[in-house]
Amino acid sequence: MTLARSACPYDCPDCCGLLVEVEAGRAVAVKGDPEHPYSRGTLCPKMNDYQRQVHSPQRLTTPLERVGAKGEGAFRPISWEAAVARIAERLREVAARHGAEAILPYSYAGTMGLVQRNAGHAFFHRLGASRLDRTICASGKEAGWKSVMGATLGLDPDEAAKSDLIVMWGLNAVATNLHFVQRVKQARARGARVWAIDTYETPTAALADEQVLVRPGSDGALALGLMHVLDRDGLTDRAFVEAHVQGHEALRAEVLPRFPPARVAEVTGLAPERIEALARAFAAARAPFIRLGNGLSRYGNGAMNVRCILGLSALAGSFGRDGGGCYAGSSGSEAFDVSVVTRPDLMPSPAPRIVNMNRLGEALAPSFPNPVKALFVYHSNPAAVAPDQNAVLAGLAREDLFTVVHERFLTDTARYADLVLPATSSLEHPDLYRSYGHYAVQRARPAIPPVGESKPNWELFQLLARAMGFEDEVFRRSADDLIDALLARPSPMREGLDRAALEAGRAVPLRLPADARRFRTPSGKMELLNPREARPLLDHLPTHEDGGALPLRLQTGVNPYTLNSTFMDREDLRAKAGGMRLQLSPAEARARGLSEGDAVVAWNGLGEVRFTLHVSAKIPDGLAVAEGVWWIAHAPGDRTVNALTSQRLSDQGGGSTFYDNRVDVRRAEAAPS
Ligand SMILES: Nc1nc2c(c(=O)[nH]1)N[C@H]1C(S)=C(S)[C@@H](COP(=O)(O)OP(=O)(O)OC[C@H]3O[C@@H](n4cnc5c(=O)[nH]c(N)nc54)[C@H](O)[C@@H]3O)O[C@H]1N2
Ligand SMILES: Nc1nc2c(c(=O)[nH]1)N[C@H]1C(S)=C(S)[C@@H](COP(=O)(O)OP(=O)(O)OC[C@H]3O[C@@H](n4cnc5c(=O)[nH]c(N)nc54)[C@H](O)[C@@H]3O)O[C@H]1N2
Ligand code: SF4
Ligand SMILES: [Mo]
Numbered sequence: 001m002t003l004a005r006s007a008c009p010y011d012c013p014d015c016c017g018l019l020v021e022v023e024a025g026r027a028v029a030v031k032g033d034p035e036h037p038y039s040r041g042t043l044c045p046k047m048n049d050y051q052r053q054v055h056s057p058q059r060l061t062t063p064l065e066r067v068g069a070k071g072e073g074a075f076r077p078i079s080w081e082a083a084v085a086r087i088a089e090r091l092r093e094v095a096a097r098h099g100a101e102a103i104l105p106y107s108y109a110g111t112m113g114l115v116q117r118n119a120g121h122a123f124f125h126r127l128g129a130s131r132l133d134r135t136i137c138a139s140g141k142e143a144g145w146k147s148v149m150g151a152t153l154g155l156d157p158d159e160a161a162k163s164d165l166i167v168m169w170g171l172n173a174v175a176t177n178l179h180f181v182q183r184v185k186q187a188r189a190r191g192a193r194v195w196a197i198d199t200y201e202t203p204t205a206a207l208a209d210e211q212v213l214v215r216p217g218s219d220g221a222l223a224l225g226l227m228h229v230l231d232r233d234g235l236t237d238r239a240f241v242e243a244h245v246q247g248h249e250a251l252r253a254e255v256l257p258r259f260p261p262a263r264v265a266e267v268t269g270l271a272p273e274r275i276e277a278l279a280r281a282f283a284a285a286r287a288p289f290i291r292l293g294n295g296l297s298r299y300g301n302g303a304m305n306v307r308c309i310l311g312l313s314a315l316a317g318s319f320g321r322d323g324g325g326c327y328a329g330s331s332g333s334e335a336f337d338v339s340v341v342t343r344p345d346l347m348p349s350p351a352p353r354i355v356n357m358n359r360l361g362e363a364l365a366p367s368f369p370n371p372v373k374a375l376f377v378y379h380s381n382p383a384a385v386a387p388d389q390n391a392v393l394a395g396l397a398r399e400d401l402f403t404v405v406h407e408r409f410l411t412d413t414a415r416y417a418d419l420v421l422p423a424t425s426s427l428e429h430p431d432l433y434r435s436y437g438h439y440a441v442q443r444a445r446p447a448i449p450p451v452g453e454s455k456p457n458w459e460l461f462q463l464l465a466r467a468m469g470f471e472d473e474v475f476r477r478s479a480d481d482l483i484d485a486l487l488a489r490p491s492p493m494r495e496g497l498d499r500a501a502l503e504a505g506r507a508v509p510l511r512l513p514a515d516a517r518r519f520r521t522p523s524g525k526m527e528l529l530n531p532r533e534a535r536p537l538l539d540h541l542p543t544h545e546d547g548g549a550l551p552l553r554l555q556t557g558v559n560p561y562t563l564n565s566t567f568m569d570r571e572d573l574r575a576k577a578g579g580m581r582l583q584l585s586p587a588e589a590r591a592r593g594l595s596e597g598d599a600v601v602a603w604n605g606l607g608e609v610r611f612t613l614h615v616s617a618k619i620p621d622g623l624a625v626a627e628g629v630w631w632i633a634h635a636p637g638d639r640t641v642n643a644l645t646s647q648r649l650s651d652q653g654g655g656s657t658f659y660d661n662r663v664d665v666r667r668a669e670a671a672p673s
Contacts, residue, residue, distance in 0.1 A: 126346040222270070
């Protein structure tokens with residue numbers, strides 16, 4: 001038995017260290033690495049026993065070609081040579097007949113390593129294919145951050161340890177940031193107060209002294225209401241505001257008077273006295289630390305919600321205090337220049353069109369200008385994760401669309417492919433991992449050989465480049481070579497980096513510069529007034545679905561036992577996740593004559609989805625909650641939650657609006673109303 005170090009490759013801020021026990025080329029056990037500087041030996045329930053996923057009997061082991069109808073899932077094995085030759089031939093044909101822009105790559109975050117994640121970019125740039133705007137996750141949040149903070153670095157999340165008030169705002173940390181939970185518990189044991197601001201009672205609420213439940217998408221209004229009270233009662237940090245905040249006077253004069261607690265109560269659903277009390281407690285804290293999650297940004301007003309919350313941090317002077325501030329994620333572009341891998345310089349000029357990945361349904365419609373004729377999906381599962389599933393599936397079912405999917409499992413998307421190519425898991429390929437939830441970096445070498453004939457993302461694109469006759473030197477470099485190149489470019493964040501430990505496979509800390517708290521904006525201040533924006537000042541915007549016609553808001557949250565649609569291959573985790581459920585409050589269930597365990601249909605103008613009903617007092621009236629992005633293969637009906645979400649974008653950044661929906665619910669047998 002040998003022991004190998006690796007990193008958790010998934011889209012999770014913790015980027016935990018793994019210890020892999022290997023016997024005869026197989027991973028036999030996977031545990032947390034006690035020496036990892038952030039995760040310190042523990043893993044979440046998804047990754048304990050990762051070997052079960054790596055060596056799952058459901059792994060794809062050879063290339064497959066479709067023999068049945070699209071979506072049916074009938075395939076037969078073919079060789080890699082034949083598959084690659086066919087892909088090259090079809091891509092050439094599409095480019096010659098319709099232009100290379102009729103080819104669309106679609107990838108997201110199946111693996112987060114800097115090389116394998118970005119492996120297709122150079123190839124598709126060289127080909128001149130349409131570009132994909134990768135907006136599905138946090139683009140609204142990033143746009144809101146950038147508006148106020150510019151290129152300011154993210155704090156060290158461990159600053160929270162020095163705070164006396166930690167606010168988890170739109171963050172289900174127990175599911176999505178488990179090792180931050182450890183920090184919160186420690187801070188609480190030392191006397192820090194903890195708040196959780198959410199729309200329903202998630203497991204994270206149990207960590208909090210104060211659970212604040214707001215109406216979906218109303219956080220901007222809450223933040224403005226808190227600022228109103230701070231301003232009215234002379235509780236702002238005047239010295240900080242004068243030195244470091246742009247636009248405070250305009251905000252005071254033009255916006256805050258419109259957000260007295262009585263009005264904010266109507267928007268958020270909180271009592272006016274509660275808003276007053278929260279404002280006083282926030283102002284009284286020495287160093288409030290907001291850990292900003294993504295939940296409140298997946299709305300039509302998502303970026304503005306983020307801007308308003310940063311405004312609250314500004315008025316309280318939080319960034320001026322040791323342990324205080326607002327943490328939305330750690331900054332990575334400073335540490336590694338990924339253009340070494342993505343090679344934007346290979347793109348033709350003018351640059352090809354860019355397609356927002358949230359609008360895949362629209363992009364795959366025959367009516368789309370210069371329709372997409374070839375779709376290349378890798379480490380993503382858009383049939384399940386992209387909004388407006390009916391539109392996406394209609395596009396994937398098109399007979400004239402040539403679809404290739406590079407995957408580890410026969411996902412919903414793979415079932416629609418003309419060719420499916422087997423992909424390695426993270427234990428089978430090298431990569432460089434940089435967390436977006438802390439400051440450590442880790443170089444992982446393969447712990448085991450590829451399972452079956454699977455190939456890593458980078459090798460796949462090397463093969464394709466060769467088949468297309470691309471001579472560029474980058475395609476001849478190995479993944480390890482590219483990792484070396486990433487590490488060779490100098491960065492202040494890597495000064496003094498322990499290279500020997502890194503090369504030995506350990507996670508090593510990056511260095512935040514001494515002036516990490518400096519505001520990297522044009523004015524050098526936090527910009528509550530940003531003259532470059534269409535909406536220059538903070539304000540509360542209604543969401544798309546405020547005032548909609550159907551009675552329930554639908555939120556499509558995360559599940560602690562799965563990660564987006566990843567881990568849905570694991571029956572044991574699906575069982576722990578509780579099956580594909582829709583949760584309603586007792587009153588909403590009663591009003592519809594429904595009870596626990598009933599087969600129900602949630603519906604709106606976009607689609608209908610069958611669920612099993614779970615009645616829970618943790619869900620407020622007026623809300624329906626569906627946790628997890630399930631595979632259609634395991635659904636009670638023939639659609640999953642994204643048949644109810646739309647292709648609308650957030651106010652800034654072209655972000656997704658996954659939590660901004662309305663539905664009604666009926667018993668499954670009943671005829672549509
Ligand atoms: N177990 C698990 N872990 C995951 C994932 C997973 O699917 N499962 N997904 C990974 C990915 S890709 C991401 S991006 C992150 C996301 O992780 P987080 O940043 O935690 O974001 P979400 O889970 O989307 O939402 C966080 C919380 O916001 C709440 N929320 C929704 N709308 C609102 C609102 O209007 N206001 C407020 N205040 N709260 C609201 C939700 O109920 C949820 O509890 O998690 C990652 N980690
Ligand atoms: N309704 C609703 N929809 C959502 C969300 C939500 O909360 N609600 N969350 C959204 C968010 S935040 C995100 S980030 C997206 C995530 O969307 P995706 O990035 O598509 O995430 P996954 O569903 O995890 O699918 C990743 C796939 O990559 C495969 N994979 C893993 N490693 C590799 C590899 O090395 N190579 C290859 N080729 N394949 C690999 C896995 O087997 C898996 O099927 O989903 C979004 N969709
Ligand atoms: S999913 Fe997140 S918490 Fe779980 S092992 Fe991976 S990085 Fe750690
Ligand atoms: Mo995400």
